Amino acid sequence: MIKVLFASSEIYPFAKTGGLADVSDAFPFALKNRVDISRITPLYSFMQKKSLKPYESFVLVVGETDYEIEIFTQTDNGLVTYFVEAPFLSTTPHLYGDATGDYPNNDLRFGLFCRAIVELSLRLGIEVLHLNDWHTALSALFIKEFNLNIKTIFTIHNLAYHGVFTYSTLSNLSIDSKHYNFEGLEFYDRVNFLKAGITYSDLITTVSPSYAQEILTPEFGCGLDAHLRHHQKKLSGILNGINYNTFNPQSGLDFPYDNNTLENKHKNKVAFIKQSTLKDPRIPLFVMVSRLVQQKGLDLLLESLEEFLQKRVNLFILGEGNAEICEKLQTVAQKHENFEFLQGYDESLSHKIYAVADFLLMPSRFEPCGLNQFIAMHYGTIPIVHAVGGLKDSVHEQTKECGKGIVFENQTKEDFLLAIQRALEFKKESKKFKATIEFNMECDFSFTHGSLEYLKLYESLV
Ligand code: ADP
Numbered sequence: 001m002i003k004v005l006f007a008s009s010e011i012y013p014f015a016k017t018g019g020l021a022d023v024s025d026a027f028p029f030a031l032k033n034r035v036d037i038s039r040i041t042p043l044y045s046f047m048q049k050k051s052l053k054p055y056e057s058f059v060l061v062v063g064e065t066d067y068e069i070e071i072f073t074q075t076d077n078g079l080v081t082y083f084v085e086a087p088f089l090s091t092t093p094h095l096y097g098d099a100t101g102d103y104p105n106n107d108l109r110f111g112l113f114c115r116a117i118v119e120l121s122l123r124l125g126i127e128v129l130h131l132n133d134w135h136t137a138l139s140a141l142f143i144k145e146f147n148l149n150i151k152t153i154f155t156i157h158n159l160a161y162h163g164v165f166t167y168s169t170l171s172n173l174s175i176d177s178k179h180y181n182f183e184g185l186e187f188y189d190r191v192n193f194l195k196a197g198i199t200y201s202d203l204i205t206t207v208s209p210s211y212a213q214e215i216l217t218p219e220f221g222c223g224l225d226a227h228l229r230h231h232q233k234k235l236s237g238i239l240n241g242i243n244y245n246t247f248n249p250q251s252g253l254d255f256p257y258d259n260n261t262l263e264n265k266h267k268n269k270v271a272f273i274k275q276s277t278l279k280d281p282r283i284p285l286f287v288m289v290s291r292l293v294q295q296k297g298l299d300l301l302l303e304s305l306e307e308f309l310q311k312r313v314n315l316f317i318l319g320e321g322n323a324e325i326c327e328k329l330q331t332v333a334q335k336h337e338n339f340e341f342l343q344g345y346d347e348s349l350s351h352k353i354y355a356v357a358d359f360l361l362m363p364s365r366f367e368p369c370g371l372n373q374f375i376a377m378h379y380g381t382i383p384i385v386h387a388v389g390g391l392k393d394s395v396h397e398q399t400k401e402c403g404k405g406i407v408f409e410n411q412t413k414e415d416f417l418l419a420i421q422r423a424l425e426f427k428k429e430s431k432k433f434k435a436t437i438e439f440n441m442e443c444d445f446s447f448t449h450g451s452l453e454y455l456k457l458y459e460s461l462v
Pocket of ligand 1: 017018019020291318319320344345350369370373375400
């Protein structure tokens with residue numbers, strides 16, 4: 001079996017800020033019987049070190065400094081995860097930054113992580129190193145630089161996040177300045193980690209076929225579209241999936257259910273509405289569980305909110321992110337008894353919200369893949385999505401394909417409110433609505449299919 005190491009800066013349930021953690025949970029488990037796969041991730045300060053086993057330690061000489069690296073392991077259902085404890089990387093309270101912004105030494109933190117990934121790959125005899133997003137991207141450069149016989153595949157989960165630093169990063173990380181050019185790491189007079197993944201990896205993937213096309217255009221390319229077009233031959237798009245053990249309507253709920261016991265979904269809803277500030281459980285419940293940033297279409301939602309709330313709807317939003325957006329949502333929520341906004345991050349509550357809702361809102365401006373729509377459909381909740389990126393590939397209104405929902409073409413208030421209207425009318429057709437929920441719950445949104453596509457890519461490399 002091919003020996004693969006899957007490197008990610010976040011893995012659920014150890015650390016999570018978004019979908020990357022979910023994929024790092026779902027994907028390796030889906031593949032583990034077909035390849036010899038293990039995972040590597042940082043040991044953050046908030047993790048339970050006591051539950052991990054010391055594995056080995058080594059010194060990395062980077063810049064002028066010797067850095068002590070400790071590796072710990074944990075095995076879950078036959079899947080081994082390696083945790084990297086390194087100076088700076090493992091001492092901050094959060095993953096990437098706090099309310100004041102990103103940690104200024106993220107270049108050193110994740111540069112060391114990348115060197116440790118390469119060192120462990122060598123020690124483990126890894127054949128294919130699967131890198132994810134900018135935090136792991138420099139590993140591809142180090143592998144080329146040290147002339148190692150390890151193939152690399154780099155997955156872009158969100159092109160909007162680059163990891164950009166000043167020129168001094170190069171010497172701090174012992175990176176030869178010959179890489180500082182348009183072909184390599186240079187990006188508007190700065191060092192761009194994500195570019196390292198694009199330039200030096202053997203293959204590049206992104207998380208949906210549509211996003212793989214979109215990022216080649218100036219509109220979605222985040223300044224890297226020309227560079228991606230240059231490397232287009234290496235690029236493909238594979239749709240993400242979710243872990244059905246993690247997201248499971250049969251567990252963690254007051255009234256567990258499946259597609260034969262949907263009356264329990266309604267019982268959960270009634271109980272939830274009782275505990276919330278919302279009033280009537282008979283009114284259609286729209287929800288959003290999201291990072292509250294522009295990407296997720298919060299500007300469109302805010303623009304449409306007053307008109308939306310005039311309709312016969314309940315709205316519940318769980319999320320955190322941009323302070324201004326949160327403040328605006330809070331102000332509107334205070335005026336309307338059919339809208340509750342809960343600011344924060346709460347994993348187990350999020351599962352309940354997917355379970356109790358009738359509709360999930362995803363008006364994203366851009367969406368590499370999106371996982372919320374899969375989670376929602378698996379819990380029998382109908383997604384309402386803007387036709388972009390992975391949402392376009394996974395939610396269908398007109399065709400009979402798996403993944404039925406409400407889809408609007410243009411990211412405008414008019415189209416969004418028309419989609420809401422269609423949703424409300426659809427809900428009234430109770431037989432059809434129930435049949436659609438049952439149909440979605442029978443669809444396979446797991447990583448089974450996607451992982452087989454990745455397997456083909458691995459096989460093409462070795
Ligand atoms: P992204 O990675 O861009 O944030 P995805 O749709 O890929 O978006 O994944 C989002 C994941 O994060 C989902 O599992 C979603 O339920 C979860 N999530 C987002 N915000 C919150 C929150 N405030 N509380 C709990 N879970 C959240």
